[in-house]
Amino acid sequence: KQEVTQIPAALSVPEGENLVLNCSFTDSAIYNLQWFRQDPGKGLTSLLLIQSSQREQTSGRLNASLDKSSGRSTLYIAASQPGDSATYLCAPMGYGGSQGNLIFGKGTKLSVKP
């Protein structure tokens, strides 16, 4: 059964700092991996989707990497801003009976202080 761990659980940084959020998963047989952000009381917003054949995906100040063989993904946020404060979730999508289902980590709660 796929298990997803996100470290750290919470992170507080000053504005302008570059930071890395970590995601590890136990089953490397995945189609892709998706990163989301969730603001308090809101739904999930898709940030980046990395296919299993890709190593990196970039969108603006965000860069996500995927090392499928070692079961790791990182989300790099450059020049952080207070508006980046949210919970960040990673979710690999696996093969198998529940094909296409996302398995979520518990998230990293990020606070960027002005």
Add this chain to the structure above:
Amino acid sequence: NAGVTQTPKFQVLKTGQSMTLQCAQDMNHEYMSWYRQDPGMGLRLIHYSVGAGITDQGEVPNGYNVSRSTTEDFPLRLLSAAPSQTSVYFCASSYSATVRAEAFFGQGTRLTVV
């Protein structure tokens, strides 16, 4: 550009009552799913559908029913609500269940069962 729409946003039920959480998407997505989010548990899959007329159980299906009569709609039914079903419910959709399957989420339904 509606995306995934969930109704209602908030609901309070008494134990034993029934209700239907609505989910609709306007992106012609094949794949739809329901998750619940509880503090400390992360998001867990309840039921999913890979197309009209096809549904299957996820990780926590007990107490919930689904049907998929159209591509656009995927309602979640609680037949006899219990306090353990107090949670935030999210509906998600994607173009397919496999590759290039970026998932989009609704804004959630916050359900309290008293």
